[in-house]
Amino acid sequence: MPPTYAVLGVLSNSREELVITIFFCYLSTRMQVSIQGLSKSFGRTPVLSDFSLEVADGEFISVLGPSGVGKTTLLRILAGLDTAAAGVVRFDGFAPAGGNEAVLVFQDYVLFPFLTVYRNVAFGLEARRLSKHLIADRVGRLLSHFGLSEQAGRYPAQLSGGQKQRVALARALAVAPKLLLLDEPLANLDKNLKRDTALYLRSVQREFGITTICVTHDQDEAMAISDRIAVMLGGRIAQVGTPQSVYFRPVSPGVARFMGPVSNLPESQITGGVIARADTADICLLRPEQLRVRKQLSGAFQVQDVRLLGSYQLCVVTLNGVRYEAFTSQPVPLQLGDRVEFERVIPPFEEEYVYEASS
Amino acid sequence: MSNRRAPCRCRVLAFLPLVPFVLLMVAGIGYTGMQSLGLLVSTRSSVAYEPGYAAILGSAWFYRSLFYSLYIASVSTGLAVILGTLLALALRRLPDRLFTAALVYKVPLILPHVVIGLIVLLAFGGRGLIARAVDAISFWAALGLTHRVFDLLSPPGSGALIAAYVFKSAPFVTLLVYAVLRRFDTRQTETARMLGAGAFLRFRCLLFPVLWPPAATAGVIVFLFSFGAFDLPFLLGGSRPAMLAIDVFNRYWYRDLSARPAAMASLIVMLAISLAFVIVYFLLVRRQRRGVRHV
Numbered sequence: 001m002p003p004t005y006a007v008l009g010v011l012s013n014s015r016e017e018l019v020i021t022i023f024f025c026y027l028s029t030r031m032q033v034s035i036q037g038l039s040k041s042f043g044r045t046p047v048l049s050d051f052s053l054e055v056a057d058g059e060f061i062s063v064l065g066p067s068g069v070g071k072t073t074l075l076r077i078l079a080g081l082d083t084a085a086a087g088v089v090r091f092d093g094f095a096p097a098g099g100n101e102a103v104l105v106f107q108d109y110v111l112f113p114f115l116t117v118y119r120n121v122a123f124g125l126e127a128r129r130l131s132k133h134l135i136a137d138r139v140g141r142l143l144s145h146f147g148l149s150e151q152a153g154r155y156p157a158q159l160s161g162g163q164k165q166r167v168a169l170a171r172a173l174a175v176a177p178k179l180l181l182l183d184e185p186l187a188n189l190d191k192n193l194k195r196d197t198a199l200y201l202r203s204v205q206r207e208f209g210i211t212t213i214c215v216t217h218d219q220d221e222a223m224a225i226s227d228r229i230a231v232m233l234g235g236r237i238a239q240v241g242t243p244q245s246v247y248f249r250p251v252s253p254g255v256a257r258f259m260g261p262v263s264n265l266p267e268s269q270i271t272g273g274v275i276a277r278a279d280t281a282d283i284c285l286l287r288p289e290q291l292r293v294r295k296q297l298s299g300a301f302q303v304q305d306v307r308l309l310g311s312y313q314l315c316v317v318t319l320n321g322v323r324y325e326a327f328t329s330q331p332v333p334l335q336l337g338d339r340v341e342f343e344r345v346i347p348p349f350e351e352e353y354v355y356e357a358s359s
Numbered sequence: 360m361s362n363r364r365a366p367c368r369c370r371v372l373a374f375l376p377l378v379p380f381v382l383l384m385v386a387g388i389g390y391t392g393m394q395s396l397g398l399l400v401s402t403r404s405s406v407a408y409e410p411g412y413a414a415i416l417g418s419a420w421f422y423r424s425l426f427y428s429l430y431i432a433s434v435s436t437g438l439a440v441i442l443g444t445l446l447a448l449a450l451r452r453l454p455d456r457l458f459t460a461a462l463v464y465k466v467p468l469i470l471p472h473v474v475i476g477l478i479v480l481l482a483f484g485g486r487g488l489i490a491r492a493v494d495a496i497s498f499w500a501a502l503g504l505t506h507r508v509f510d511l512l513s514p515p516g517s518g519a520l521i522a523a524y525v526f527k528s529a530p531f532v533t534l535l536v537y538a539v540l541r542r543f544d545t546r547q548t549e550t551a552r553m554l555g556a557g558a559f560l561r562f563r564c565l566l567f568p569v570l571w572p573p574a575a576t577a578g579v580i581v582f583l584f585s586f587g588a589f590d591l592p593f594l595l596g597g598s599r600p601a602m603l604a605i606d607v608f609n610r611y612w613y614r615d616l617s618a619r620p621a622a623m624a625s626l627i628v629m630l631a632i633s634l635a636f637v638i639v640y641f642l643l644v645r646r647q648r649r650g651v652r653h654v
Contacts, residue, residue: 081549103553110546114568123564124554175554 031091031101031178031211032057033078038087040073047073049235051087055213060205062222063215065232066258071215072107075181078213079104091178102179107187109168111156117167118143118152124175142170161188162197169201173208180205182214186221198224219259223247231255248287256285261312263291263326263342266319269300270344288312288329292343295332299339306334315340388630395623411620421625423600429632431517431602432586435524440578442525443532444570450533451540468530472523476594479523519595520602524585532577539573572644579640583633603629 033055040048047070055061063071076082078089079102091101112120119126121142125135143149146166156164165185172180185201186194202225205212216222222229223243230240231250239251250256267284293315301317301324308314313331317324317340326342334340393399397408415421446464453461467475482488543566551561592602601609603625610622 079549079553081553104550106546106550110544110550112547112551112565115564119564123551123556127551127554127556127560171554 032093033179033211033213034088034090034093035074035078036088036090038074038077038084038089040070040077040082040084046235048077048084048087051232051236053230053237053240055211058209058211059227060202060212060214060225061228061230062226063213063230063232064219064222064258065215065217067217069232070235071217071232072183075104075183075213075215078102078179079181101177102181103172103175103177104181104183105168105172105185107184109156109164109188111159111164111167111171113156116153116155117148117159120156120167121148121170121174123171128175138174142174146170161190162193165189165197169204173204173210178211180210180212182212184216184218185214185225186216186218194221195224201225231258233258248290250285253285261288261309261314261327262286263288263324263328265291265324265326265342269319270342286344288327290344290346291326291328292330292345293326293328293332293334293340294343295334295338296341297339299341301326301340301342303334303336303338303340305336391623391626391630395620395627397620408617408620411622411624414621415624415628420600421606424603424606425628427517427600428586428603431520431524431592431596432582435521435528435585436578436582438521438525439528439581440532440574443529443577444536444574446529446533447536447540450537451543464530464533466530467527468534470527472527472588472590473594475523475527476591479519479526479595483519483522517596520591523591523595524581524588527591528577528581528585531581532574535573535577536570539569543569575640575644579637582636586633587629 033053035051035053035055038048038051039046051070051074053061053063063074065071073082077084080096081104089096091097096102112123115123118139122135122139125138130138140149143152146169148163148166148170151159151163151167156167159167165188182201186197189197198221205225214222214225226243228240229243229246231238231246233254239246239255241249246255247259250259256262262285264283264285266282268282270284270286288311293313301319303315303317304323305316306313308331309327312327312329315326315328315334317326390399395412396410450458450461450464470478480487484490547565548561551565556564587604588602589604589608592605593608596602596605607622607625607629610618610625
């Protein structure tokens, strides 16, 4: 039994409560999800094509892809709100029974505007016609767990973005689904709140031990909250792996570019290995963390432009009249016309990853 | 200094377009009130008549008219709100390609009341299309169902009047309700379904709070119109009892000047009932809306 459900249900002091507790413990058993060859089109536009993915019990997996690639459609199919043209979805080896096994939390939470926070969270339990006493008990514990006790009597319009998200999560978890589906869960939050909320989401998922599929177009968000990331390009899965493997060992230039800034530089001019090769011969792709720029009078490259882009620096350089873009994580003061050379470095966390992969 | 005065002046100017409207309303109600008290009844003589309130409030005929008017207005409003709301719900589910064709529901809105009355008369009257069609089928006659059964013009049901009001008002209700329904986020019902809610719970908790304010607003307008209207009752209604507007008309035009205060007193009573109805409506809406805003 997942730890939090145990805590929420252990104080059963009547026969009815005991039965309900057992019921929820049964429901909250984690679930393995298997998606095979899922396809879906809107009119003549294919959205999902031959999409396959395996999700383990209690795993938090993010489906990462650009907007319009079919991520939300995938969640809607898994939630039973839409049907696929082809393909099979199996929960623990069985076809979905339509018994609310999966609950989807929409990007903008879709709280019920005419119900208070308490009634929003209690909604699924009221639908199951549990006794008022039991609903009050369970909702009270959930509100307390999510830090919403003081907001119980408020309406959604009176809540902040973070509070709304917690209400949406509490409402979904109140019915103890086997699969939690999150649609861009951090998209509506400001940058500072995103990191905290990502960590919070992860801790909630671990506490409730619920299998979770999250879709997002934000690489940082996916890397912060996921056990594994499935990169989705062109309606199908391009790569599945841990955040480190997808970031440092992309299987294609497309995945490499989608996962973050990469430098396109001629391999013959770089020392060290490369993470991926571009389609063009001799061009290699390197992450900002893997590249160091150094001012050198005998350097092969000449600086054409330098810009600081938040946590990394962009150098536009030329070599034999050809223009290249290089991203480095360590800013170096450079002037236009400076001669520079690039060196490949291995960040410490990548060494660990290489070690894990080889072992 | 001038900066402080400017907004105040603007506010006063903003009210200017309302002045003729307010003046006309206050003058009209004031004049009606005076006449109901027996004053200013005739512009040619300064004779004061008996106030009309005693005459109408002591008259069983007045009460019959009043309750008949309330009955017609209530039933037609109830039916118009139910049918109009159901039509709006059906329109929301309609595929986009059929929506243009469905706009035909707005036709009764642009038809004059007299035309609506004539349509109902021709369709549902004792010699109307439906009655003739029924007469033409001997099967119905064998069962004893003659055209009399389908004569909606016969009192006491006053079906024709109610049918005309519903035909005219239901599209208006649809218009108001549909405008709100279009903004309703259907993901709310999807979420409720995922949480295990049945159709009734989804309607009660999610759809009804959205539907009822526009439906109630439309209902108030339709009720007030039906309650005080003259044209349709004149065309389709009976005279025993008559709708209040017809009663006022008869007292005002077909009797001598001494009956005018009673006619005007009837109008003041109608106005008081309408105002009370609107106040109760606003109190209910304000209570329901308190603290709730759309997400």
